[in-house]
Amino acid sequence: MVVLVLVFLVYSFTGEPDYFRVQATMYAAQDEELTSWMFQEFNHAYGMTLTIAFVYEVVMLILTGGATLGKLLLGLRILPQNPGREGILNRLLLCLRSGLKMLSLYVLQGFPFLICSLCIFANRECRTGFDMAVETNTVYYRKKGLYQDENYDSDTKTKKYRSFLMGKS
Numbered sequence: 001m002v003v004l005v006l007v008f009l010v011y012s013f014t015g016e017p018d019y020f021r022v023q024a025t026m027y028a029a030q031d032e033e034l035t036s037w038m039f040q041e042f043n044h045a046y047g048m049t050l051t052i053a054f055v056y057e058v059v060m061l062i063l064t065g066g067a068t069l070g071k072l073l074l075g076l077r078i079l080p081q082n083p084g085r086e087g088i089l090n091r092l093l094l095c096l097r098s099g100l101k102m103l104s105l106y107v108l109q110g111f112p113f114l115i116c117s118l119c120i121f122a123n124r125e126c127r128t129g130f131d132m133a134v135e136t137n138t139v140y141y142r143k144k145g146l147y148q149d150e151n152y153d154s155d156t157k158t159k160k161y162r163s164f165l166m167g168k169s
Contacts, residue, residue: 002069003053010052017045047106054102061094071138081135093134100130 011017022045025038060068066078078097080090104111120126131137 003049003056006052006056007049010048017048019045021045050102050106054098057098057101058095061098062091066090066094066136075140076138077141078131078136078138081137085135093136097130097134097136100133 007017011019018041022038022041025034025041028034057068061078064072064077067076071077078094080086080093085093115129119129119132123132125137127137
């Protein structure tokens with residue numbers, strides 16, 4: 001929803017991505033040349049939309065330390081599997097995670113994104129393919145940063161919680 005609002009705001013100021021032009025071209029496309037132009041217009045608009053989504057996600061993940069507005073509302077945060085990997089390296093890997101998502105959505109029009117998202121049903125920790133690639137977990141937390149279970153200890157932070165996720169008590 002946030003990305004749609006951002007796309008609308010960018011369109012209001014720049015005129016891009018112009019999905020209205022794409023729609024008009026779709027209705028007018030009756031020969032091969034117009035159809036080819038319509039796909040070029042769509043790819044341009046789609047690429048701009050994914051760029052806006054990528055910038056939004058990266059900015060939010062960096063500013064909040066691993067959450068977008070939706071994750072904040074639901075009490076979720078993306079944390080590294082390795083508790084020692086905080087700071088700049090973690091933020092760079094969060095950017096890489098976002099980049100992998102957007103690249104898969106652009107290059108193969110979402111099919112790899114579907115596979116990576118369906119990975120949550122194939123592993124015990126319910127991690128997506130993007131989380132596996134950059135070794136992160138999406139976890140539930142309270143507003144004060146505490147996990148809502150007895151396995152969180154503020155001294156060892158995420159280490160105890162991650163050992164709980166891995167089945168080691």
